[in-house]
Amino acid sequence: MSTLREIRTPADPARGEQARPPxxxxxQINTAIWFAVLMASTAIVLYPLVWLLVSTxxxxxxxxxxxxxxxxxxxxxxxxxxxxxxxxxxxxxxFANSTVxxxxxxxxxxxxxxxxxxxxxxxxxxxxxxxxxxxxxxxxLPFHVVIIPQYIMFNNLGMIDTYWPLILxxxxxxxxxxxxxxxxxxxxxxxxxxxxARVDGAGHVRTFASIMLPLIQPALVTSAIFSFIWTxxxxxxxxxxxxxxxKYPLPIALRLYNDQTSTxxxxxxxxxxxxxxxxxxxxxxVFQRFLVAGVATQGLKG
Amino acid sequence: xxxxxxxxxxLAAAALTMAGALTLAACSSDSSDPESSGxxxxxxxxxxxxxxxxxxxxxxxRADLYNQAIALFQEEYPNITVxxxxxxxxxxxEKRQTEAAGGGLPDVxxxxxxxxxxxxxxxxxLDLGPHLGNEIAxxxxxxxxxxxxxxxxxxxxxxxSTNAWGMYxxxxxxDTVGVAEFGGGSWEDYQAWMAEVTDASGGEIYGGTDYTGRxxxxxxxxxxxxxxxxxxxxTPGFDEARLTxxxxxxxxxxxxxxxxxxxxQLEEIAPLSGFGAALTASELTxxxxxxxxxxxxxxxxxxxxxxxxxxxxxxxxxxxxxPSMLHAIAANTENPAESAMLVDFLVNSPEVGxxxxxxxxxPASADMRDGIAFEGxxxxxxxxxxxxxxxxxxxxxxxxxxxxxxxxxxxVLGTELGFGTISVEDAVSQFFAxxxxxxxx
Numbered sequence: 001m002s003t004l005r006e007i008r009t010p011a012d013p014a015r016g017e018q019a020r021p022p023x024x025x026x027x028q029i030n031t032a033i034w035f036a037v038l039m040a041s042t043a044i045v046l047y048p049l050v051w052l053l054v055s056t057x058x059x060x061x062x063x064x065x066x067x068x069x070x071x072x073x074x075x076x077x078x079x080x081x082x083x084x085x086x087x088x089x090x091x092x093x094x095f096a097n098s099t100v101x102x103x104x105x106x107x108x109x110x111x112x113x114x115x116x117x118x119x120x121x122x123x124x125x126x127x128x129x130x131x132x133x134x135x136x137x138x139x140x141l142p143f144h145v146v147i148i149p150q151y152i153m154f155n156n157l158g159m160i161d162t163y164w165p166l167i168l169x170x171x172x173x174x175x176x177x178x179x180x181x182x183x184x185x186x187x188x189x190x191x192x193x194x195x196x197a198r199v200d201g202a203g204h205v206r207t208f209a210s211i212m213l214p215l216i217q218p219a220l221v222t223s224a225i226f227s228f229i230w231t232x233x234x235x236x237x238x239x240x241x242x243x244x245x246x247k248y249p250l251p252i253a254l255r256l257y258n259d260q261t262s263t264x265x266x267x268x269x270x271x272x273x274x275x276x277x278x279x280x281x282x283x284x285x286v287f288q289r290f291l292v293a294g295v296a297t298q299g300l301k302g
Numbered sequence: 303x304x305x306x307x308x309x310x311x312x313l314a315a316a317a318l319t320m321a322g323a324l325t326l327a328a329c330s331s332d333s334s335d336p337e338s339s340g341x342x343x344x345x346x347x348x349x350x351x352x353x354x355x356x357x358x359x360x361x362x363x364r365a366d367l368y369n370q371a372i373a374l375f376q377e378e379y380p381n382i383t384v385x386x387x388x389x390x391x392x393x394x395x396e397k398r399q400t401e402a403a404g405g406g407l408p409d410v411x412x413x414x415x416x417x418x419x420x421x422x423x424x425x426x427x428l429d430l431g432p433h434l435g436n437e438i439a440x441x442x443x444x445x446x447x448x449x450x451x452x453x454x455x456x457x458x459x460x461x462x463s464t465n466a467w468g469m470y471x472x473x474x475x476x477d478t479v480g481v482a483e484f485g486g487g488s489w490e491d492y493q494a495w496m497a498e499v500t501d502a503s504g505g506e507i508y509g510g511t512d513y514t515g516r517x518x519x520x521x522x523x524x525x526x527x528x529x530x531x532x533x534x535x536x537t538p539g540f541d542e543a544r545l546t547x548x549x550x551x552x553x554x555x556x557x558x559x560x561x562x563x564x565x566x567q568l569e570e571i572a573p574l575s576g577f578g579a580a581l582t583a584s585e586l587t588x589x590x591x592x593x594x595x596x597x598x599x600x601x602x603x604x605x606x607x608x609x610x611x612x613x614x615x616x617x618x619x620x621x622x623x624x625p626s627m628l629h630a631i632a633a634n635t636e637n638p639a640e641s642a643m644l645v646d647f648l649v650n651s652p653e654v655g656x657x658x659x660x661x662x663x664x665p666a667s668a669d670m671r672d673g674i675a676f677e678g679x680x681x682x683x684x685x686x687x688x689x690x691x692x693x694x695x696x697x698x699x700x701x702x703x704x705x706x707x708x709x710x711x712x713x714v715l716g717t718e719l720g721f722g723t724i725s726v727e728d729a730v731s732q733f734f735a736x737x738x739x740x741x742x743x
Binding site for chain 1: 355361388393400601
């Protein structure tokens with residue numbers, strides 16, 4: 001929006017003082033300075049990413065000896081190595097595993113969290129306050145506290161080395177953060193909406209599906225983005241529950257190139273990390289549109 | 303509103319059904335997938351169909367080697383299926399710690415010396431005593447090596463390989479600066495040699511790294527004087543004065559213009575070491591690090607020197623062979639006999655030796671060494687461990703619980719000494735405070 005204003009302003013003085021139009025108005029100079037500063041800070045912030053990209057073309061022996069940006073002897077060896085896979089498991093397999101887990105977990109989170117949020121926001125059942133407080137309370141529990149009991153539970157259920165320990169909890173609204181996010185969002189939606197639906201004869205299921213879900217779309221999109229990225233990058237949970245190398249998701253596979261006790265292939269690590277970054281980037285680019293749109297509509301309503 | 307109650311029960315029913323369906327789906331998918339269900343339902347005697355879980359740490363190269371070795375094993379014992387899994391070293395132990403608490407340790411594990419006492423004392427590892435000489439052949443091991451895996455009188459692990467403390471040098475760098483290889487001698491001689499290299503190169507490279515940052519150098523000095531770093535009962539074998547003396551002896555190797563590489567420069571090239579980055583001409587370390595150094599140095603360096611560390615007391619048995627890794631079996635295994643067969647195969651078989659070479663270190667078993675045609679660096683390491691036979695003493699007691707964090711504390715304090723952010727006196731008192739916490743608990 002501010003850009004539009006900047007473009008429009010130069011026209012005004014040109015009309016007023018035609019005798020000696022200044023080459024640059026004060027505003028234009030300000031804008032130029034702002035752009036320079038912003039670009040400089042962007043370059044600083046993006047430098048690690050650029051370094052990562054360029055380093056994928058460095059030979060493994062160059063790491064540590066050449067910390068600079070430009071590779072001494074650009075090579076595609078790292079890509080060849082990475083696409084070969086690890087210990088007989090092809091690289092695409094890790095991508096597929098990560099995708100399965102992230103998509104299922106995201107779907108589960110959206111479904112279960114929105115249902116749980118609807119219950120907290122719109123249904124007055126006995127103990128709603130206590131349950132809500134307990135749900136918020138789980139936000140304060142670090143993962144490391146619950147991991148051993150959780151492991152014992154899934155071990156007894158015989159679910160070790162399957163994706164169930166990673167996916168099942170997401171279908172049971174265990175992600176309190178998303179439930180809370182959606183509850184707050186639903187509380188902001190006028191009750192008249194559901195009352196109108198009730199007058200028309202809709203029950204909770206209908207109200208939830210036809211009224212609430214479309215209205216909380218921005219919250220859903222936000223949750224989807226975060227849930228996908230968190231699951232995609234999650235390291236500890238798959239580490240605990242997955243044992244077969246051909247079931248590893250990407251974050252675990254990436255570490256397999258490094259071994260402190262013998263040799264580490266930094267070139268392959270860097271390259272694999274960069275490739276693993278691409279889906280996240282694409283996911284964000286696709287959904288960012290909805291996110292911005294969602295926030296904008298919310299603003300209009302408020 | 304009069305309908306609300308009914309609707310609520312419908313919703314509850316729907317939720318229950320869904321949760322139930324998910325649980326059922328989980329169970330059914332698991333039971334229809336026998337490969338993933340571990341070693342459930344295994345039999346006792348050999349000949350029955352048995353599944354073993356096997357876990358090791360390492361990189362993709364080692365994983366390939368293990369895959370080959372296990373394929374051989376399954377060829378020999380078609381009734382035993384081995385599911386192997388691997389991770390990097392820190393992740394491997396993070397996962398084992400959880401499994402140990404949750405009762406899900408894999409049947410056979412590659413094991414580390416520093417965790418052996420903790421797992422043994424918590425009865426998480428199988429007593430291998432009954433299997434020694436039966437499933438697990440012991441002819442290839444010296445008594446000294448077998449005793450490495452004994453904790454509190456019980457054998458809980460078998461060493462796969464050994465390594466010893468040694469000194470790597472970079473002959474090509476030494477050639478460039480025109481200084482002869484370190485000819486052996488005392489620690490003072492070594493420091494003088496380091497200074498000579500640093501001076502000869504005009505400060506371009508360094509003679510070495512401040513060795514007082516590594517607890518192992520302290521340990522071999524103590525052993526030469528007839529003490530241990532830590533005794534079997536967990537008491538330290540040194541006092542404040544001895545540690546102060548040790549750290550003060552490194553003063554000439556620290557700081558700007560010193561004979562050793564500066565700590566700041568080391569931080570800049572991390573995770574490479576000064577030696578791996580061709581900035582130092584020598585490094586005191588375990589002898590199995592050579593391959594890693596050659597890899598880090600790149601193709602322009604093809605050979606390394608491997609010589610004995612400086613001598614503290616002439617004629618003392620200050621060095622010892624440490625298992626670089628061991629194999630252990632979980633106490634909760636359902637197939638102890640088959641697990642022991644797998645361990646035997648992995649520590650003794652010459653064919654497995656031929657596959658691994660020295661990837662896992664110099665094999666502890668003579669039978670396995672027979673299968674390896676040593677060459678290049680491997681031959682150097684084998685010859686080195688033979689050459690130091692006179693200086694090899696008994697292995698020290700199995701490391702204490704918490705030894706790892708003490709070793710790390712020692713390293714961190716060494717780093718701070720290198721930065722000059724701490725005085726030797728403060729470093730000593732901090733280390734003793736840390737020992738109080740860890741040994742007292």
